[in-house]
Amino acid sequence: MRGKPRETANVGAGLWKATGMWAWVLFRISGLVLVLYLFVHIGVISTGRFGEQGNTLNSIMKMFENPIAVLLDLLLVWAVLYHALNGVRIVLMDFGLGIKQHKWVFWTCMAIAVICLVFFAFAAFDYLLNGQGVK
Amino acid sequence: MKAATVATHKGGMWAWLFQRITAVLIIVTLGTHLVFTHILSIGEIDYANIGGRVAHGAYTAVDLILLAAGIYHALNGLRMVLMDYWFGRRKLAVGLNIVLWIFGLAAAAYGAWALWPWIGYQVG
Numbered sequence: 001m002r003g004k005p006r007e008t009a010n011v012g013a014g015l016w017k018a019t020g021m022w023a024w025v026l027f028r029i030s031g032l033v034l035v036l037y038l039f040v041h042i043g044v045i046s047t048g049r050f051g052e053q054g055n056t057l058n059s060i061m062k063m064f065e066n067p068i069a070v071l072l073d074l075l076l077v078w079a080v081l082y083h084a085l086n087g088v089r090i091v092l093m094d095f096g097l098g099i100k101q102h103k104w105v106f107w108t109c110m111a112i113a114v115i116c117l118v119f120f121a122f123a124a125f126d127y128l129l130n131g132q133g134v135k
Numbered sequence: 136m137k138a139a140t141v142a143t144h145k146g147g148m149w150a151w152l153f154q155r156i157t158a159v160l161i162i163v164t165l166g167t168h169l170v171f172t173h174i175l176s177i178g179e180i181d182y183a184n185i186g187g188r189v190a191h192g193a194y195t196a197v198d199l200i201l202l203a204a205g206i207y208h209a210l211n212g213l214r215m216v217l218m219d220y221w222f223g224r225r226k227l228a229v230g231l232n233i234v235l236w237i238f239g240l241a242a243a244a245y246g247a248w249a250l251w252p253w254i255g256y257q258v259g
Contacts, residue, residue, distance in 0.1 A: 028216060031209075034209065035210075035212065038205055038209050042245065045185070046246070046249035049248070049249055057181070057182050064180075077173075080165065080169070084162055091155055094155065123174055
């Protein structure tokens, strides 16, 4: 980007070479995944109102007690963290912060996202290995 | 060309602003939601376990704010994506807005209805 005229650097094919553009593509994909999850989640939790004393909800929750579901959950947490931390970068840029250093800000945000992910990964693997949540 | 390519404001000024406001609300409330559900809480999630959390008034407030802000943010985000590809024309965009508002308000009401029995839930 440095050296190219500012007006043309982010236009056309040049757009797709930039970190910021891939950040944007992943932002969209993670956003769409989260939209889908949100409404599935509302639907699943609402089953608490059906059946005796939450029986329907409890039997659905039993279905999620397997390693594949736990790993998918972890993937979902990554989608949330990526979307949240890249979103922080976008809001900062809206305030005029870190526009020139946006790549550095992006990788700093990703580092924070990974650190947060470690806590959830710890909880997930503790559950998978010991069959227990973190007390 | 450049402005058209990277525009984030074409969904309207208020939608843009509310997308930022809900983003900040979601970071706080979803952070709380996830940490309480998966880090601080116990392993097995079931009806009683959810009730134990939602029974606390402050946690109920967190979940309800998350519900409303999440639905707004999700549907406005979806709207921005749809407008980029298929709903660019004004008439279609207006129709899309109406459909999304009806769907969003219904989903928020349904979600609040779903949480209702847990408010004030007695554990055990």
